[in-house]
Amino acid sequence: MNFYIDPAFYVFLALAVIPAAILGFTGHRIKYYGLAASLAFLLLLFGENAEGMLAFLVFLAVACAATFWVLSSWKRGEKSLWKYRCALVAVIAPLVIYKIGAVFDHNLMGFLGISYITFKAVQVIIEIRDGLIDHMDFADYLYFLVFFTPFTSGPIDRSRRFTEDANRVYSKQEYADLLARGIMLVLIGAVYQKVLGTVFFHYFTPAPAGDGSWWSELGEQVKDAYMYGFYLFFDFAGYSLMAMGASYCFGIKTPRNFRAPFLATDVREFWDRWHMTLSTWLRDFVFMRVVKSATRRKLFKDRLHTACAGYMANFMLMGAWHGLTVDYLVYGAYYGTLMGATDIYQKKSSFHKKHKKKRWYKALQWFITINLVMLGMAIFSGQLHTVIGGLFHG
Structure with a gap:
């Protein structure tokens, strides 16, 4: 079962x-x-x-x-x-x-x-x-x-x-609140996974590059990347909400796993919102320890380079955790590179420091981030691998 x-x-x-x-x-x-x-x-x-x-x-x-x-x-x-x-x-x-x-x-x-x-x-x-x-x-x-x-x-x-x-003993009112919230989370999770996830998966139709114009082919691949991204969110967030809800019924307040990830304005914020329990676990038990060890041994010339090495180790492990396949390992390397590049840009760029609080700049950041995230989804799903394979064998 x-x-x-x-x-x-x-x-x-x-x-x-x-x-x-x-x-x-x-x-x-x-x-x-x-x-x-x-x-x-x-x-x-x-x-x-x-x-x-x-x-x-x-x-x-x-x-x-x-x-x-x-x-x-x-x-x-x-x-x-x-x-x-x-x-x-x-x-x-x-x-x-x-x-x-x-x-x-x-x-x-x-x-x-x-x-x-x-x-x-x-x-x-x-x-x-x-x-x-x-x-x-x-x-x-x-x-x-x-x-x-x-x-x-x-x-x-x-x-x-x-x-x-x-080990906690709840009062009658405390448990009633937990139970009601738990049932509600199970129902919302079921809608996410059974309804919305199914709808987006229906429109996810990955295929190798065909004989159409490059513009239509690109549009099709972008559409599939977005459909898969939304499908994965509603499917996974749905499971997570149902798991949270069921645990509440047993008096266990299992932590939240997603918090509007597609509203993130950079990839670091995205990972603060997406699969949060995994990203915080990796941060605490991989990233921080790699950085601490590298700093103690003076493996890199400054903190920024040390952090970049930590990001790469962190996300390569995350990719390997999903599976030892090319798609997952490339996915890990992709985000390791993006996280390091984001850190360098935000700490070194005077343009970013000057405009980071302006609305137009936040909107631009969001637009770039959502497209980078969806490209990551294409890598994760194997869609990009399929397209490249089609180009070479077409």
Whole structure:
């Protein structure tokens, strides 16, 4: 059973929310019921896919063992870096093996949700190392990893925020507000994904360059890029809203993932609005660490060059996270380059500094940004690859 796709999922979700609502309205903690419900939903997710279930259970066992091994080392004051590094490798290895296997059309250690659960497990280990987590109950950790509502499509939550919600007892009015908002978010998400996403996907018809005039061909490719961009937004934002809404019903305030991304006036602002939980995760655990390490080792002559290297590492990893294909890797390099170029332009250009608050300049920035974003969508979808292939083989 696919979450947020199969009609049966919504039936099971409605039934599962009833006991959660009873607990919420009567002033009881929902955590242990939520954990049991999550495990039941994951059984439905994997269904008869025994290989996927086995890979998931192996990952879960490795993540739990690695995390509490590192936590034990830090609590004893030993703070063993080799244990920390081994734990990270153990947790990341299944995802790397899966991504490499996918290149050769083999499913090695893969299961639905592996990307998101890996990021969550890595985050906990890093925060133990940073001293931000000095205690973690096993049930809280397990619940954080297996909580079903964002399991397959995000958003990516943070363990400390999640645990605080999971252990909270809401008043009757507080839970009523959460439940009402949750139901509303599920309904809005369904409209986004089932209606608006379907409409835009209908008009997305990618094809190699044909025999028409270059102007008509260009217009067709631009149209497809825009249609795919809007489709991807409504489809993904719809899933995210439904995941948020369902989590609210269980007392978990899963963070927002999108905030009007197509209103951004530069690519940095776009990534502050698009898939926000992924972009902030990468910022905190990749970009900032690359910059800190490069600064400490004096690898670059100034902060701006260091930041550009950080952007490239950050977005190349993001591209690889989506998949080890040419399209995704080029997509990562594209945004790594754009982010660096934007940073350089905004900090070095006197023209930008002089006009950045003027309306006409903001409008121009928006127009340029939306077209750069849609070009990125064309790369991500494989549309650009298809067009170039058609030109060479036409």
